[in-house]
Amino acid sequence: MMLAKELEEILGKENVSTRMSELYCYSFDASGVEGLPDFVVRPATTEQVADVVKLADMSNIPVVARGAGSGLCGGAVPVEGGIVLDMCSMDRVLDIDIDNLQITVESGVVHEKLNKALEPYGFFFPPDPGSTAMCTIGGLMANNGSGMRCVKYGTTRNYVLDLEVVMADGRIVHTGSKTLKTASGYDLTDLMVGSEGTLGIITKAVLKVHPLPHSRSVILSSFDNTTLAGKAVVKVLSSGIIPSACEILDSTAIKAVRRFDPSVELPDVGAILMIEVDGMENAVREEAALVGKACEELASAIKVAESGTESENLWKARRLVGAAISKIDVKRTRIYVGEDIGVPIKELPGMLEYVRSLSEEFDIHIMTYGHIGDGNLHTGMAIDMLSEEELESAHAVADRIYRRAISVGGTVSAEHGVGRARAMYMELEHPTSLEVMRQIKRALDPKGILNPGKMGL
Amino acid sequence: MLLAKGISKGMDVDESMIDSINTCTTCGLCEQMCPAGAKPTDVFEELRRDLVRMGKVKGSQLELYNNTLLTGNPLGEKRSGTSFILEQRDVPKVADYVYFVGCLGSYRFREDALRTYDLIRDVGVTVLSDEVCCGSPLLRTGFDADDLIRHNLEQIEKTGAHTIIASCAGCYNTFKNDYPDRFNVVHITEFLAEHMDELGLGRLDLTVTYHDPCHLGRANRIFDAPRKLIMAVCDLKEMKTNRENARCCGGGGGVRKGYPDLSASIAKKRIMDVPDGVDNIVTCCPLCRVNLEQASDVPVIDLLDLLYIAQKEVLKAV
Ligand SMILES: Cc1cc2nc3c(=O)[nH]c(=O)nc-3n(C[C@H](O)[C@H](O)[C@H](O)COP(=O)(O)OP(=O)(O)OC[C@H]3O[C@@H](n4cnc5c(N)ncnc54)[C@H](O)[C@@H]3O)c2cc1C
Ligand code: SF4
Ligand code: SF4
Numbered sequence: 001m002m003l004a005k006e007l008e009e010i011l012g013k014e015n016v017s018t019r020m021s022e023l024y025c026y027s028f029d030a031s032g033v034e035g036l037p038d039f040v041v042r043p044a045t046t047e048q049v050a051d052v053v054k055l056a057d058m059s060n061i062p063v064v065a066r067g068a069g070s071g072l073c074g075g076a077v078p079v080e081g082g083i084v085l086d087m088c089s090m091d092r093v094l095d096i097d098i099d100n101l102q103i104t105v106e107s108g109v110v111h112e113k114l115n116k117a118l119e120p121y122g123f124f125f126p127p128d129p130g131s132t133a134m135c136t137i138g139g140l141m142a143n144n145g146s147g148m149r150c151v152k153y154g155t156t157r158n159y160v161l162d163l164e165v166v167m168a169d170g171r172i173v174h175t176g177s178k179t180l181k182t183a184s185g186y187d188l189t190d191l192m193v194g195s196e197g198t199l200g201i202i203t204k205a206v207l208k209v210h211p212l213p214h215s216r217s218v219i220l221s222s223f224d225n226t227t228l229a230g231k232a233v234v235k236v237l238s239s240g241i242i243p244s245a246c247e248i249l250d251s252t253a254i255k256a257v258r259r260f261d262p263s264v265e266l267p268d269v270g271a272i273l274m275i276e277v278d279g280m281e282n283a284v285r286e287e288a289a290l291v292g293k294a295c296e297e298l299a300s301a302i303k304v305a306e307s308g309t310e311s312e313n314l315w316k317a318r319r320l321v322g323a324a325i326s327k328i329d330v331k332r333t334r335i336y337v338g339e340d341i342g343v344p345i346k347e348l349p350g351m352l353e354y355v356r357s358l359s360e361e362f363d364i365h366i367m368t369y370g371h372i373g374d375g376n377l378h379t380g381m382a383i384d385m386l387s388e389e390e391l392e393s394a395h396a397v398a399d400r401i402y403r404r405a406i407s408v409g410g411t412v413s414a415e416h417g418v419g420r421a422r423a424m425y426m427e428l429e430h431p432t433s434l435e436v437m438r439q440i441k442r443a444l445d446p447k448g449i450l451n452p453g454k455m456g457l
Numbered sequence: 458m459l460l461a462k463g464i465s466k467g468m469d470v471d472e473s474m475i476d477s478i479n480t481c482t483t484c485g486l487c488e489q490m491c492p493a494g495a496k497p498t499d500v501f502e503e504l505r506r507d508l509v510r511m512g513k514v515k516g517s518q519l520e521l522y523n524n525t526l527l528t529g530n531p532l533g534e535k536r537s538g539t540s541f542i543l544e545q546r547d548v549p550k551v552a553d554y555v556y557f558v559g560c561l562g563s564y565r566f567r568e569d570a571l572r573t574y575d576l577i578r579d580v581g582v583t584v585l586s587d588e589v590c591c592g593s594p595l596l597r598t599g600f601d602a603d604d605l606i607r608h609n610l611e612q613i614e615k616t617g618a619h620t621i622i623a624s625c626a627g628c629y630n631t632f633k634n635d636y637p638d639r640f641n642v643v644h645i646t647e648f649l650a651e652h653m654d655e656l657g658l659g660r661l662d663l664t665v666t667y668h669d670p671c672h673l674g675r676a677n678r679i680f681d682a683p684r685k686l687i688m689a690v691c692d693l694k695e696m697k698t699n700r701e702n703a704r705c706c707g708g709g710g711g712v713r714k715g716y717p718d719l720s721a722s723i724a725k726k727r728i729m730d731v732p733d734g735v736d737n738i739v740t741c742c743p744l745c746r747v748n749l750e751q752a753s754d755v756p757v758i759d760l761l762d763l764l765y766i767a768q769k770e771v772l773k774a775v
Contacts, residue, residue: 021473025459260492320492327494334493 003059007041007083010051015042015089026066026084031336033074033420035453037064037084044089046164046172046203053201054170056083056449064451065197067108067139070131072336073419075143075196079453085201087138093117094204100178102161103209107138107202114207123209126153128245129415130319138202143417144194148245148315151373152278153210155415157193164204165192168445178206191440196417197451199444213278216244217288218305218314221295225270226250226356226368228298230349232273233372236294237345241287245276246373247318252325253369253380257317260324264317267301273372274314318369325367325382332382335391337421338398339378341405342414348375354404355379362393376414403428418455426456461500470513478504479515480719482712483597484671484705501710505599514599517715522600529589529605530560531714539584541567542574552583555618556645557609557632559625560590561743569743572765573624573645576656582622585612593627596635598711606636613640622648624761626670626742627709633677644673646741646760650682653689659770663691665763666735668727668749669703670742683741683760690767697730704730706740708748724752731755739763 007016017023017040027036038061043049056063062082069076078084090106093114097103098121105114112132114125128147129135135145141163146155162176175188192200223229229248236243249257250271257264266272273295277287292302305311317324325334343351352368355377359366370378379401383390402412402425412418412425426434434456441448441457460474481501488496508514514522524533539558542548556577562570574582589609592602613621623629624645632642649656667687673679680700687693698704707713707723727749731738738753740746741760750757 019473020469020471021460021477024463024468028459323492325493327492330494 003055003061004039006055007039007052010055011041011043011048015044016040026069026086027077029066029069029071029074029076031072031074031077031419031421033077033079035074035077035079036081037078038081040084040086042086042089046166049085049166049201049203050170050172052083052085053166053168057169057447060447060449062449062452063201065138065142065201067136067142068110068131068134070135071139071143071419072340072416073143073413073421075417075419075451075454076139077420079420082449082452087136087201087203090203091136096121098123098209101180101209102178102206104204104206105137106204107136107141109137111135111137111140118209119212122212124212125159125207126150126210127156127159130322132319137205137207141193141202141205142196144415145417146371146374146376146415148247148276148318148371150371150415151246152242152244157190159208160189160193160205161208162206163189163192163202165200165202167200168447168450172203173200176206180208194417196419196454198441198454198457199450201450213244215281215284216276216278216308216311217284218311219273219275219277219288219291219295220266220303220305220314221273221275221292221299222267222269222301223271223273223299226352227349229271229273230352230372232295232298233348234345235298236275236291237373239290239294241277241290241294243275243287243291243373244278245274246371247274248272248369248372248377249274249318249321250368252328252365252367253321255328256321256324256367259327260320261313261317264313269300271368274318275373276311321369322378322380325380329382331384333385334380334382335385335394337381337394338401339380340376340413340416340422341379341401341410342374342376343405343408343410345375347408347410348372348377351377351404351408351410355401358397358400362397364390364393364397366397371415374414375410420454423454423456458495458497458500461504464504464507470508470511475508475513475515476716478508479518479598479710480712480716481710482671482705482707482720482723483710485675486671486702486705489675489701502597502599505597507599509599515715518598518711521594521598521711521714525590525595525605530564531590531594532560532564534564536589538563538588539586542571542584543586545571546574546578548574548578549581549583551617552581553618554580554582554620554622555613555616556582556584557591557621557623557628558584558588559623559628559743561625561747563588565747566743566759569759569761570624573761576761576764576768577622577645577648577652579655580652583616583618585609585616587612591623591628591631592635593631594711594714596631597627597709598715602635610636610639624741625744626673627744630672630676644677644679644682644741646673646682646686647679649764650685653686656764656768657771658690658764658767659773661691661763661767661770663736664694664734665691665737665739666694666696666731667699668696668706668738668740668745668757669700670740670745671703671705671709673742674703675701683739686760686764687739690763694732694735696732706745706748708744713744713748720748721751724748728752728755737763
């Protein structure tokens with residue numbers, strides 16, 4: 001308990017938890033991975049983070065950064081115990097510098113709050129995760145998360161200019177610059193983004209912002225099945241349009257959306273595509289017509305959302321579809337395995353067909369939804385948690401999905417990260433580069449105290 | 458919720474867990490918000506029953522339990538039930554309706570209870586001669602309330618009534634959902650909204666806001682009746698969160714009794730939802746009223762009080 005005392009000295013008694021009731025609540029994230037921390041601390045400054053990391057370094061004890069714990073791969077779960085750094089108290093927007101197209105934030109700022117702060121200036125931070133109301137910018141950067149708008153705007157990585165990071169020995173470093181581009185030195189900013197808390201603790205970030213589009217329009221196309229919808233995506237994207245969002249919902253996902261919000265009117269079909277275009281009004285109108293044309297031959301119906309409110313409601317429901325699936329059958333709970341694959345666009349129809357065949361082979365219901373415009377698919381299974389058999393089937397299905405994604409040149413994680421849940425596929429996906437990643441990890445964190453047990457490192 | 462998982466897997470229960478589990482007001486806001494359809498309120502109530510079975514209870518909980526067993530009310534007041542009404546009014550023994558006064562009405566707000574009775578007595582309303590607590594505080598904190606329920610049921614049967622009228626949101630919820638389904642249960646606001654024309658209400662030069670009691674609104678979907686009554690007598694300006702999304706007053710689930718500081722800070726947060734320029738906060742649950750009162754500069758009144766003033770306004774005009 002010496003360590004508890006020292007932590008209390010750094011952070012104040014009220015910011016150190018050792019009570020079981022609190023520790024236990026930090027032993028999960030939104031995935032099924034579990035691991036109990038020894039301490040949970042809530043730093044408010046970079047210096048406090050640095051002091052905690054120095055102490056951990058001296059005591060040789062793991063340190064795991066945690067944002068909102070909305071991660072879906074066990075990234076924030078202390079699988080080897082140690083200190084959890086709850087970053088949520090570092091939640092200040094420090095500077096909004098529109099002239100330089102950037103904003104400076106602490107890493108615990110919640111995504112939605114960031115966009116609320118930018119809205120009055122007519123700007124936004126484009127990566128748009130479904131978890132906007134809860135996830136932190138730190139978590140989003142550490143996972144290189146993205147969301148619905150990345151088909152046009154890219155992922156979080158594309159918006160990070162500079163980071164303040166506490167390294168494994170407690171040093172505080174800056175990784176980038178305030179310029180919109182730089183060719184100077186190794187890109188440590190890019191190295192930190194997506195490193196899932198294994199290379200350093202991000203305390204502050206300078207982020208590039210983007211002007212809000214003048215107008216947006218959502219085109220809803222219905223299809224008899226997901227394969228046809230996949231083919232339509234290939235057609236839309238190859239016709240030269242870059243939608244600002246392109247989402248697929250299969251029939252189960254449609255049902256979940258309707259259960260979640262009965263006022264959202266979605267057709268009862270095999271699959272729908274929700275394609276959004278944005279920009280100047282005239283261009284949006286023209287592009288919406290082109291999207292309709294590209295889908296025409298394959299779709300059974302095409303409809304343009306009537307109003308801004310109608311599209312906002314559609315997106316709101318879409319954001320929570322992953323959780324809403326549990327509402328369809330009270331005995332079944334959504335589990336996050338076998339999700340988040342990414343495949344090359346052209347492979348989409350084949351992948352969707354494969355998922356459908358697995359569903360038949362294992363007699364298990366697989367919901368498919370996701371940011372299909374960038375090849376990212378979420379395959380959600382809702383199972384009876386008390387049935388060993390169903391759990392086993394779900395894992396077998398997940399394994400087949402991951403392997404297939406890798407075999408067609410894809411990835412096991414397009415945006416949710418590897419964490420613990422997908423660590424066992426790193427060797428398969430990165431046969432030549434995983435060792436390089438391990439060398440980087442050893443160089444920057446020789447004692448292996450930063451988020452150990454993750455990413456197959 | 459996570460603790461529930463841990464405890465169900467056999468995790469040792471320590472004091473901090475009991476606190477964590479006991480600090481839920483059972484307001485149901487989380488259930489309303491959860492996209493997955495989780496029901497934390499049910500989980501907590503079940504978990505509290507488990508803890509009671511394991512003997513893991515706090516002093517304040519035990520006090521509540523002992524008070525109710527000994528005196529028939531959780532406040533520990535000498536048992537007098539509805540005698541204050543029976544003594545002052547001519548109450549029929551047998552009637553179609555029973556007005557269930559509730560413990561706060563019987564021991565804290567007698568004036569209000571008398572007014573409530575006066576408002577409705579013309580339709581043929583009686584009260585229970587030996588009313589005891591409906592059982593809500595015990596049920597919400599993990600104890601069983603079988604004896605109380607049995608006692609009240611016997612009393613109700615003696616009156617021959619087909620309908621119970623409850624004026625407290627907690628009593629209403631308990632009669633509606635925990636008592637056997639042998640009679641109709643209505644909340645006083647539903648009853649009055651239906652008989653509004655007979656009440657002789659005048660119009661008041663007031664703007665008020667309305668706090669939805671969780672156990673009336675979210676739990677039982679009674680949103681419109683109170684609003685209809687308020688709008689009949691004055692202007693209504695809604696709170697920032699209202700109806701199914703209304704924040705809790707912080708008083709329910711045994712939290713006011715067991716964790717007064719927490720309860721007060723939840724009340725403070727709720728008061729932040731009050732819009733500018735209102736004369737009163739109106740609610741129709743005595744527990745919400747007392748809990749909000751401690752945190753509010755704007756006077757908190759019961760809807761029945763508002764109606765009473767509106768009736769007097771008419772009398773003045775005559
Ligand atoms: C309903 C729902 C919808 C979702 N939708 C999307 C979506 O559309 N797109 C998407 O990309 N993700 C989505 N997610 C996943 C999740 O929200 C993201 O991965 C998010 O970025 C995690 O943020 P967090 O703050 O919750 O981080 P946590 O879960 O707390 O942590 C995630 C990882 O980041 C690390 N970390 C956290 N903070 C720091 C820091 N300051 N420094 C260093 N490392 C840190 C942790 O150690 C961990 O490895 C969704 C999740 C849910 C529950
Ligand atoms: S206090 Fe209300 S919102 Fe909080 S857990 Fe209890 S029921 Fe849910
Ligand atoms: S809102 Fe529902 S799905 Fe989300 S964490 Fe709470 S219980 Fe779980």
